[in-house]
Amino acid sequence: MNLFSFVECANQTQSLKALFDLLVSCASEEGFTEVAYGALTFAEPLRLPGCPPPLVAIKVPPDWCQRYLERKYYIVDPVVRRTPMFAGPYLWDELAKEHQLQACEQRVLQEAREAGLKHGVSVPLFGPSGRISVISFASRCDDADPQRNVKHLNALAWHFHIAFAEIARPSDRVSNRKVSLSEREKDCLRWVAEGKSSWEIGKILNVSENTVNFHVKNAIRKLGSSNRTQGLVKAIRLGLIEFAEPALVTPMVA
Template sequence: MHDFLQFWLNEFSRSENPQHVISVLTRAAATLGYEYAAYGMRRPFPISNPPILMVSNYPARWQERYIEARFANIDGAVKAALGSDRPVTWSAPANASKSAFWAEALSFGIAHGWSSASRGADGAIGVLTLSRTQDPIDTAEKFRNESIVHWLANVAHASMAPFLPAADEFDPDLTRRETDVLKWTADGKTAYEIALILSISESTVNFHVKNIVSKLGSTNKIQAVAKAALMGML
């Protein structure tokens, strides 16, 4: 196992562009029995149009369809991966013909696979997907490859991160007290409760909340908390 990981780590370390990353991923995937490999990542901001980078060895037409039809918004494998701290396995459902997404995926030979999410300290989120046409992933294979897929996802994330377009610089620069108020707000505490916890007046809490909302470019404290969470501030 150590030799396997060291070999692929050396291969990834030579990456000078995203195309090299997917080339290495594709070869690594093949050694595990998968025809296709894909890695997509995005920054958390701006929420309406975050920088995105996607690479894969999928057929060109499927890559085009996935983007133009916005299949990422309904791709259950991606959703499951983002909601798990471990790689997830998936297969096309029995009624795949009734789903536009799965019907098209199957037409390109995408039927069974893994998806694994990774998150960087800067808030960037990525998902690795390995897939193949035949043979669902059984329990033995899952046990054998889960840790490897997880490792590949993290190494792919680190390898791709330098090539992800930068988001606009954004540093809310909260004070220590504002950070305290923000964290208690995220825990669902009211201004009155936070005032008691921090031994300050309720009006002072509201003053800090107003500053937090402004610094985070939000319209209310709920949005501010959500934005702070996406930025890893909590």
Template sequence: MRGTVDNWQVELMDTLSNESDVERAFDAIAACGRLLGFEYCAYGIRAPYPLSNPPTALFSNYPADWQEYYRYENYLSCDPTVQHGRMSRVPIVWNDTLRSASPAFWSDAKAAGLCHGWAQSCSDGAGCVDMLTLARSHEPVTATELARNEAKFRWLVQTAHLYLSPLFTSKLASPSMDKLTVREVEVLRWTADGKSASEIAEILSLATDTVNFHVKNVVRKLCTANKTAAVAKAALLGMLG
């Protein structure tokens, strides 16, 4: 923030520190987006697991017709800004180069009043990826505006990630998913490295049956079908350290 913090930033952090409802927290983020000159705001987050169909949540104050049409057309799967955010944490401005890749998508977005915008994604050690988008119907995002305000845009992204992602991820854990013991994590790490039960037993000076017992406990605690899925889930959730 170049050494300064505006009052709205302090007020936002105070608000989010005491907010447990993700929709109200998003509304506070969107209000700050308006202060920065953007009438629209969107926040999306994708969980790391399961790999085949990771849960995704979207919050926005976009026009209701556009939100419905976006879902109907399954634009999430081809939205150029989302595709960029999955691959890069570098901010992106909606520009002619971006629009040229998906003209039909951008034509529909423009018709809904979403003409200009800026977005950036963020990720954490647990594998969650989220993205904040600021958009408006008028005035392109200029280099002058970026020089003046991009540090604040980036701050808003980090703040949204810090406060909104835990509200989402806290709902992902299964109620029956117990915490792993130190030994179970140790066994799982060696399993992730491709070691067999007998090899792990030798490394840890344990009986092979004991290693298999720990693996079965891990599979049960993580609510997975087998040890391969348990390793993947534990790694994606940041449980292997």
């Protein structure tokens, strides 16, 4: 299932469980069958049964889930503790290598690996009023490569996060009546959806890299977003851009 299909399905549900099951299904297609969603800096009123704060929804091996909750590992979990330090997705392997984790944090990661969560990636998710959430994806495969999948998992996480906010807090919903993007802004976002850099988009559209950044930043501002991924997700959810259109874009003067 591609990201646009995920958005279409997500728009048709008002159930957190159905939305989370959809996320797990999509991540599983990438080889990441274990998924957890948590709200780190605020109390999220909507959560799946059996998930104490900061957890909102979780799908991991039952034995590990029971141990994690009974021993209150969410208090010392390095993902919970250190996600606010990151601006974007990070790999668990890098977390352990690049940061001096406390013994209790190392123990959580080690026991998670022993329980079958062998390779993971976490995505920090930012919202209004300083809200920080996180979605973690883990694979049970020894040869899983989260680095190869991180862009897609990052986009999936943001799609889920925004859809969940619309269920839990309808006032957060962005109205397409309030958002109007120029054709150039749409062109740039379409190519962002294809994974192109500003330099690459500039070459495709025959404009400068600075011009691309200008249009992308304008679009992000109009969409009330904090980064490219969040802005792209909102544009897709509002139906402002479509996946197939980049191939039809022709260069024109900015």
